[in-house]
Amino acid sequence: MIVHVTARWIVPVVSPTVRDGWIEVDSARGTIVGLGSGSVASGRAGQTLDLGDVVILPGLVNAHTHLELSHLAGVVPPAASFVAWVRALLQARRARGVGTDETRAAAGAAIASMEATGAVGVGDVGNSNAPVQPLAASSLSGVHFREALGFRTAAAARIAASTRSDATDAAEGLRAAGHTRLAISIAPHAPYSTSAALVQALQAGLPGAGGVSTIHVGESPEEVEFLATGTGPCRALLEDLGAWDDTWSPPRLPPVDYLQSIGALHRGMLVVHGTQCRDAELTLVRAAGATLVLCARSNRWVGVGDPPVSRVFASGVRAAVGTDSLASVDDLNLFAELAHLQALAPDLPAPALLRAATTGGADALGCGALGRLAPGASWRALVRRPPSDVADVEQWLVADAASTGDVRWLDQLVADAARRTHPGIHGAD
Ligand SMILES: [Zn+2]
Known part of the structure; x- marks a missing residue:
């Protein structure tokens, strides 16, 4: 199943950080299909999940x-x-x-x-x-x-x-x-x-x-x-x-x-x-x-x-x-x-x-599917929630993220939403 996930920030690491972006994941393959900016993903058949004011980054x-x-x-x-x-x-x-x-x-x-x-x-x-x-x-x-x-x-x-x-x-x-x-x-x-x-x-x-x-x-x-x-x-x-x-x-x-x-x-x-x-x-x-x-x-x-x-x-x-x-x-x-x-x-x-x-x-370590958000990479990505007033999300991740305990995972959030038919997940078309 293809799922379009939207978030306030996406930090792919191997490409520039995206504000108000989306990631498209293939839950059957466990991989990222694509990512970009803007709240609307591609026109492919799938579902959407809005994670809100979070940052998605590689594990x-x-x-x-x-x-x-x-x-x-x-x-x-x-x-x-x-x-x-x-x-x-x-x-x-x-x-x-x-x-x-x-x-x-x-x-x-x-x-x-x-x-x-x-x-x-x-x-x-x-x-x-x-x-x-x-x-x-x-x-x-x-x-x-x-x-x-x-x-x-x-x-x-x-x-x-x-x-x-x-x-x-x-x-x-x-x-x-x-x-x-x-x-x-x-x-x-x-x-x-x-x-x-x-x-x-x-x-x-x-x-x-x-x-x-x-x-x-x-x-x-x-x-x-x-x-x-x-x-x-x-x-x-x-x-x-x-x-x-x-x-x-x-x-x-x-x-x-x-x-x-x-x-x-x-x-x-x-x-x-x-x-x-x-x-x-x-x-x-x-x-x-x-x-x-x-x-x-x-x-x-x-x-x-x-x-x-x-x-x-x-x-x-x-x-x-x-x-x-x-x-x-x-x-x-x-x-x-x-x-x-x-x-x-x-x-x-x-x-x-x-x-x-x-x-x-x-x-x-020879784990090329990890360490990046990009097409073909693993969908086991990190989801963190910075304070709402944070201006530089990368600086927050490096300097301040150790002390907050809100570590969640993209694959689990998508799977949970699909399983529970969460109100936040619905047909993209
Ligand atoms: Zn040692």
Whole structure:
């Protein structure tokens, strides 16, 4: 059934915002057919639904989180330095476990909170398959990355093989259940925890040359020091964990340069954090066509400072937005993340941030039907209700929408109206 939906504002993200516009959706296909301005849609047979003083925009895409750490919400306090935070996280993980019933229940609750705050897509990273079933049971689309780490070069082939095997198990489970919204991939953790040999072995296991993967890069000053000199708190951590490799010598490169030098900077790579990135590294990310995922609230929590938000957007790099996990942020609300990013870069136009939180993440994760309102895109779009006197709706979405709880979904509103033969829905002719 074709339905014409009218609204005060439509923010397609990939085309200019429309005031007093319409969207035409095909409820049988679950897609957008067209959109435009004016209160009257095309002359096609269908029905109309007037949503009134609302804004319709694409659902948001959280390009980086770890749902399997949701049970550690509030357990690991903010830290003054990164490695101190990592040590506290590892201790909490050992004490509470991963892959338990508690983990799965907390992941399910975290997913529900993401849906309730406007997320439609996710890039989830984990060392277990615990979040896979809760994700498959949710409305979210995206990628679950099975993550590998191991600093000893000699162990790389074995760890890569077991990671690939775990990922294959998860993917086959989804396929057997007929689930298509969630893809499974594999990913290295970070340069200070994962040997170059393991990073490269994982790249070789990606599904096709354009496969999607992710890695934490340039997060902390300690990581920069370690790659430059081989010394500092990262080395002490590896030694204390019994993970040090005596055959290793430092590449003496900045983090992104190092990633490029081992062949892991490519179009399918989601480079997470980049908090310490110099302009030359942002240029490398842009040239590779990789995506930089900002998780600014988490950066502050773990003691690594603020990311160079203005420079990231000025560089022209593909940008996306993530929250990281509930072990290093208060909530998984991307609207709160947008408000924080704008506070860090007050001159940045709201549309650039909205694009990163929608199209940027969707395209990076290979979910082209999400992150935009356009013909052929998903009709699972967000519906929010700004104050009646709002002048700049994009600015309201970025700065103020986190604190209001009116998140609704276009597909549900259309389906509800059709089911109840609501007074607002009637034949267009
Ligand atoms: Zn992370």
